[in-house]
Amino acid sequence: MEEDTILDVRDCAVVLDGQxxxxxxxxxxxxxxxxxxxxxxxxxxxxxxxxxxxLVPFRGTIAWRPGLxxxxxxxxxxxxxxxxxxxxxxxxxxxxxxxxxxQTFLKHLSHELSLVGLSQEVLERPVAELSGxxxxxxxxxxxxxxxxxxxxxDEPTAGIDVGFEETVYHLLQRLQKERNTTILLISHxxxxxxxYADQVLCLNRTMLCHGNPHxxxxxxxxxxxxxxxxxxxxxxxxxxH
Amino acid sequence: MVGRKENxxxxxxxxxxxxxxxxLLFPALLGTMIMGLVCPLIGSYLVLRRTVFxxxxxxxxxxxxxxxxxxxxxxxxxxxxxxxxxxxxxxGSLLFTFLGMGILGYLEQRGxxxxxxxxxxxxxxxxxLTILFIVFNPAGQVEVLNLLKGEVIALSKGELRLVTxxxxxxxxxVLMFRREFLLTSFDRDLAFLLKGSQVIWDVLLYLLAGLIxxxxxxxxxxxxxxxxLVLPALAARPLVSRMSSFLMLSSVLGVIMAFxxxxxxxxxxxxxxxxxxxxxxxxxxxxxxxxxxxTKMGAALLMLIFVGGAVTSCATRTAPxxxxxxxxxxxxxxxxxxxxNSTALPLLLPANNPLRSLAEMAGKISSDYRQSVMDLLxxxxxxxxxxxxxxxxxxxxxxxxxxxxxxxxNGAVRMARExxxxxxxxxxxxxxxxxxxxxxxxxxxxFKLIRINDGTVLWERRIQRAVPTPSATNSGxxxxxxxxxxxxxxxxx
Numbered sequence: 001m002e003e004d005t006i007l008d009v010r011d012c013a014v015v016l017d018g019q020x021x022x023x024x025x026x027x028x029x030x031x032x033x034x035x036x037x038x039x040x041x042x043x044x045x046x047x048x049x050x051x052x053x054x055l056v057p058f059r060g061t062i063a064w065r066p067g068l069x070x071x072x073x074x075x076x077x078x079x080x081x082x083x084x085x086x087x088x089x090x091x092x093x094x095x096x097x098x099x100x101x102x103q104t105f106l107k108h109l110s111h112e113l114s115l116v117g118l119s120q121e122v123l124e125r126p127v128a129e130l131s132g133x134x135x136x137x138x139x140x141x142x143x144x145x146x147x148x149x150x151x152x153x154d155e156p157t158a159g160i161d162v163g164f165e166e167t168v169y170h171l172l173q174r175l176q177k178e179r180n181t182t183i184l185l186i187s188h189x190x191x192x193x194x195x196y197a198d199q200v201l202c203l204n205r206t207m208l209c210h211g212n213p214h215x216x217x218x219x220x221x222x223x224x225x226x227x228x229x230x231x232x233x234x235x236x237x238x239x240x241h
Numbered sequence: 242m243v244g245r246k247e248n249x250x251x252x253x254x255x256x257x258x259x260x261x262x263x264x265l266l267f268p269a270l271l272g273t274m275i276m277g278l279v280c281p282l283i284g285s286y287l288v289l290r291r292t293v294f295x296x297x298x299x300x301x302x303x304x305x306x307x308x309x310x311x312x313x314x315x316x317x318x319x320x321x322x323x324x325x326x327x328x329x330x331x332x333g334s335l336l337f338t339f340l341g342m343g344i345l346g347y348l349e350q351r352g353x354x355x356x357x358x359x360x361x362x363x364x365x366x367x368x369x370l371t372i373l374f375i376v377f378n379p380a381g382q383v384e385v386l387n388l389l390k391g392e393v394i395a396l397s398k399g400e401l402r403l404v405t406x407x408x409x410x411x412x413x414x415v416l417m418f419r420r421e422f423l424l425t426s427f428d429r430d431l432a433f434l435l436k437g438s439q440v441i442w443d444v445l446l447y448l449l450a451g452l453i454x455x456x457x458x459x460x461x462x463x464x465x466x467x468x469x470l471v472l473p474a475l476a477a478r479p480l481v482s483r484m485s486s487f488l489m490l491s492s493v494l495g496v497i498m499a500f501x502x503x504x505x506x507x508x509x510x511x512x513x514x515x516x517x518x519x520x521x522x523x524x525x526x527x528x529x530x531x532x533x534x535x536t537k538m539g540a541a542l543l544m545l546i547f548v549g550g551a552v553t554s555c556a557t558r559t560a561p562x563x564x565x566x567x568x569x570x571x572x573x574x575x576x577x578x579x580x581x582n583s584t585a586l587p588l589l590l591p592a593n594n595p596l597r598s599l600a601e602m603a604g605k606i607s608s609d610y611r612q613s614v615m616d617l618l619x620x621x622x623x624x625x626x627x628x629x630x631x632x633x634x635x636x637x638x639x640x641x642x643x644x645x646x647x648x649x650x651n652g653a654v655r656m657a658r659e660x661x662x663x664x665x666x667x668x669x670x671x672x673x674x675x676x677x678x679x680x681x682x683x684x685x686x687x688f689k690l691i692r693i694n695d696g697t698v699l700w701e702r703r704i705q706r707a708v709p710t711p712s713a714t715n716s717g718x719x720x721x722x723x724x725x726x727x728x729x730x731x732x733x734x
Contacts, residue, residue: 055430072434082478083289084487085427093427094435098420099485126482 004030006068006150006182007052012060014044014051022047024206025060029199031149034176034183036197036213038190043204045186046075049152052184068150071143075154075186077135081128087138088123094146109145115174116141117167133161140168144175150182151175157189169196190217259507265709266681268401270503273513276457277499279408280469281477281491282415283450288474289426294360295345296470299338299454300463301367306337307459308374315378327400330459338455341367342447397680400460407456411449422446423484465514469495472521479532494524497545507707564629564731565690565700574664575631575690576657577623578646580615581670588614588674590717614674614720615645618686621728622669629732636660645670648687650698657693665699666691673705676716681707682723688731702731 005028013023022044029035037045051058053072064070088109092098095105110120116137122130130138136156143151153172157165169192175181187193193200193213200217202209209216259270287296310333313319319329341363348359375386396404415422424432425439425446432439450470457466473494474487481487502517509516582588589611626633636643636657643660646653648670657666673685683706690700708726713719 053430053434055433070434072431074430077428080289080291083427084478084481085484086482089484093420093424093431098423124482 006031006065007184008061008063009052010061010063012048012051012058012062014047014056014058016056020205022051022203022205025201025203026207027199027201027210029150029182029184031182032176032180033198034172034185034196035199035201036193037184037186037201037203038188038193039203039208045203046154048203049154049184049186052152064150069146069148071146071148071151073136073139073143073151073153073156075158077139079128079130079135083126083128085127086124087127087130090127090138091123091142091145094142112141112145115144115171117164133164137164140171144181147179148181150184153183153185155186155188157187172196190222193217259504265711266507266707268398269396270500272396272401272404272460273499273503273517274496275404275408276453276461276466276469277473277495277497278492279412279415279495280453280457280466281473281495282412282488283446283453284470284472285474285477285488285491286422286426286446287450287470288478289423292356292360293471293475294357294364295450296454297467298345298360298364298367299341299451300458300466301364301371302341303334303338303455303458304463305367305370305374306333306335306340306455308371308378309333309337312374312378327459331456334459335451335455337367338451338458339448342451346444346447396460404456404460408453411453414445414449418442418445419488462514465517468514468518468521469498472518472525473498476521476524476528479528498524509705562700562702563733564626564702566629570631570665570690570699572632573692575626575633576636576662576664576666576693577619577626577633578636578653578666578668579644580619580622581645581647581668582613582615583647583670583672584674586674588671588720590614590617590720591715614724615671617721617724618669618671618727621724622667622731625728625732626667636662636666648689650689650691650696653689653691654693654696657691663693666693674720676710676719676723680711680713680719681709682719683707684723684727686727704730 007029009028010026012025014021025048027035037048039045047056049072050056052062053070054062089098091109092101092105095101097105109123113120113122118134118137118141122134127135127138136158140153140156156172157168172183172185173196176183183196185192185197194217197213199211200209200213201207202216259266261267264270284293284296287293307330310319310329314329345359345363348354349356421442422445424435425442429439432442454466454470457469461469474491476494477487477490481490498517498521502513502520505511505520506513506516590613623633623635636646639662640660644656646656646666646668648668653666653668668689668691670687671684672687673683675683685705686703688702688704689698691698704727708723710719710722710726713722
C-alpha cells in the first residue's frame with residue numbers, strides 16, 4: 001500500500017447464500033479524495049459499503065490503513081418508535097463517558113449539530129420522534145462527531161428536501177477541505193458526482209469503470225450502466241437492498 | 242357483634258413487621274426484592290432487542306433441567322444429593338439453561354428460520370419435556386412440582402446469601418458494561434462500527450441472563466422470573482424518553498412489584514408468582530394510562546403515588562378481633578365441637594410423631610390410632626379457652642355420636658339443637674392445611690363462636706396465611722407448631 005493510500009480493495013466479491021452478489025471489484029482510495037460509487041438499483045453499492053465496513057463476509061482483499069476512524073451514514077436507519085433514547089444519549093454512545101458525560105464533549109456536540117442544521121434544543125428529544133429529514137441530518141452529525149478520517153455516505157440526501165441537499169454537499173466539501181476527510185459516497189445524481197467527486201466507480205454487480213468522472217463517464221458507458229440493457233435482471237432472491 | 246374492634250395501627254404494624262430483619266420471612270422478602278431489582282435490568286435489554294420471548298423460553302428450559310435432574314436421580318443415574326433438593330435442582334437448571342442458550346445461539350448463527358419461531362419451538366419443547374420428566378418420576382412428583390412452583394417464601398438465610406452473591410455479581414456486571422449492552426441492543430451495525438465485533442457483548446449479556454434465570458427459576462419459579470424480567474421494563478417504557486431513566490425506572494418498578502407482591506402474598510395467602518405477575522401486568526396498564534399525562538415525570542410520580550396509596554390502603558385494613566372474653570359472653574357454657582376437615586386430605590400426622598408416642602405411653606390413645614391435625618388444633622383450642630376462663634365441654638362427653646360441626650352457622654346450630662345442646666358452640670373448619678416445607682404451613686381455617694338458641698354469631702375469624710414453623714424438623718412438628726401459633730393468634734388478635 002502506498003503512503004497516501006488509505007483503502008486498497010483487490011478483487012473483492014460478496015457471496016451470500018451461494019449467490020454471487022458482487023465480484024471483481026478493485027480500487028484504491030487516497031487520503032482526502034472523494035470517491036463516488038454509482039450504479040442502478042440492486043447493483044451492489046450498499047453491499048460494497050457493508051463489505052468495506054466488515055458488516056458482511058467477503059472474498060478478496062479489503063485493506064484499510066490501520067488505526068483509521070471511519071464514519072458511516074447508512075441509507076436507511078430503522079428506528080424503533082418506542083425506544084426510549086434521546087438524541088443526546090444517541091450521541092453519547094460515541095462519548096468516552098455515556099452516563100456522566102463531560103462538558104467538552106457536549107460543547108463539541110452542539111457545534112457539530114449546527115453544521116448539519118440541528119439546534120441544541122433537539123438534544124432532549126427522543127430519536128424516534130424525528131422526521132425522515134431530521135433523522136438523516138442526525139445520522140450525518142453522528143457519523144462526523146468524532147472527526148473520522150474517512151466517511152462513507154450511502155445516498156445521504158435520500159428522503160430529504162432539496163434545500164438540505166445542497167447543505168449536505170457543501171458540508172462534504174467542507175469536510176474535505178477543512179478536515180481533509182476522505183469521502184466515499186453512493187449517489188444516483190450524476191451532477192453531484194461531476195461536481196464533488198475526484199474519482200468514480202461504476203458498479204453493476206461487478207466493476208464497470210473506475211477513474212476520474214470526466215474521463216471515464218462517457219454517455220455510452222452511462223447508457224450501458226443505467227440504460228435498459230445495462231440493468232441487472234434480478235429476481236426476488238437476488239434482490240439485496 | 243362481640244369482640245369486633247377497629248385497630249388500624251395494629252394492621253399498619255403488620256406491614257412494617259415484614260420489613261424487620263427479625264421477621265421470619267425477611268430473607269424471602271429481601272431475596273424477592275433483589276430479584277426484582279436485578280432482573281428488570283437484563284429484561285430491559287431483552288425488550289430493546291425485541292427478544293422478550295427469550296425471557297419466557299429460558300426459564301422454561303431451566304424448569305426442564307430441574308425435572309430432568311430429579312428424574313435421573315430417581316432412576317439411579319445420579320447419586321442422592323443429601324444436602325439439598327434445591328442444590329440438585331440448581332445443577333439441572335444451570336446445565337439446561339446454558340445448554341439451551343448454546344443451541345439457540347448456534348441456530349442463530351446458522352440463521353435458519355426466524356428467531357420467534359425458534360424460541361416458540363424451544364419453549365414448547367421445554368414445556369413438554371418438563372411435564373414428561375415429572376410423569377416419568379412419580380415418586381418425586383410433589384417435590385419437583387413444589388420446586389418448579391418456586392416457593393421463594395421458604396428462602397433460607399443461606400439461600401439469600403447465594404441470591405445476593407449471584408444477583409449482585411450480575412448487577413455489577415450490567416452496571417459496568419451498560420453502554421456496551423445498550424449499543425449492541427440498539428443497533429448492531431452501528432455498534433460494530435464503533436466497537437468492532439459484538440459477539441463478546443452478546444455472549445456476556447446472555448450468560449448473565451442465563452445465570453439469573455437458572456438460579457431464579459429454582460428459587461422463585463419460572464413464572465416469577467419471567468415476570469421480573471419483562472413486566473417492569475414494559476411498564477417503564479411508556480413513561481420515559483431517556484435510556485438512563487428507562488433502566489432506573491424498570492428496576493424501581495421491579496422492586497415495587499416484588500414488595501407489593503410479597504406483602505399481598507403473605508397477607509392474603511396467595512401464591513407469590515401469580516400475585517407478582519398480576520401486579521406487574523396491572524403496572525403496565527397503569528403505565529400506559531399514565532403515559533397520557535402531559536409530562537413523563539408527572540406520570541412517573543403519579544405512578545409512585547398510586548403504588549404508595551395501594552400499600553397504605555392495604556396496611557390500614559381493620560385488624561382481626563381476638564376471641565371474646567368470658568365477661569363478654571356472660572360466662573355461658575361453651576361446647577367445643579370437633580374440628581371439621583374440609584380439605585379432602587386425611588391430615589394425619591406421621592406415625593413417628595413424638596406427641597403420639599407420649600399419648601400412647603400415657604394410655605390416652607390406642608396403638609392403631611393416628612393423631613390428626615384436627616386433634617392438635619382442638620387440643621390447643623381447649624387449652625386456650627380454659628386458660629382464658631371459659632367453661633369448656635366436649636359434645637361427645639354428652640353423646641359420643643357427635644360429628645365435627647361445620648363452620649356454617651345454620652348447619653352448626655341445627656346440629657347443636659338436634660343434639661340438645663344449649664349455650665355457645667365453638668366451631669372450626671379447616672379448608673386448607675398444606676405443609677409444603679418444614680418452614681411454614683399454609684392454612685385456611687374458619688372459627689366461629691355461635692349462640693345456639695338464637696343462632697347469633699358472637700365472634701368469627703378466618704385464618705388464611707402461611708404460618709411460619711422455624712424450629713420444626715419434620716412435617717408433624719411443623720403441624721404441631723402451626724396449630725399452636727394459630728390458637729395463639731386467636732386469643733391475641
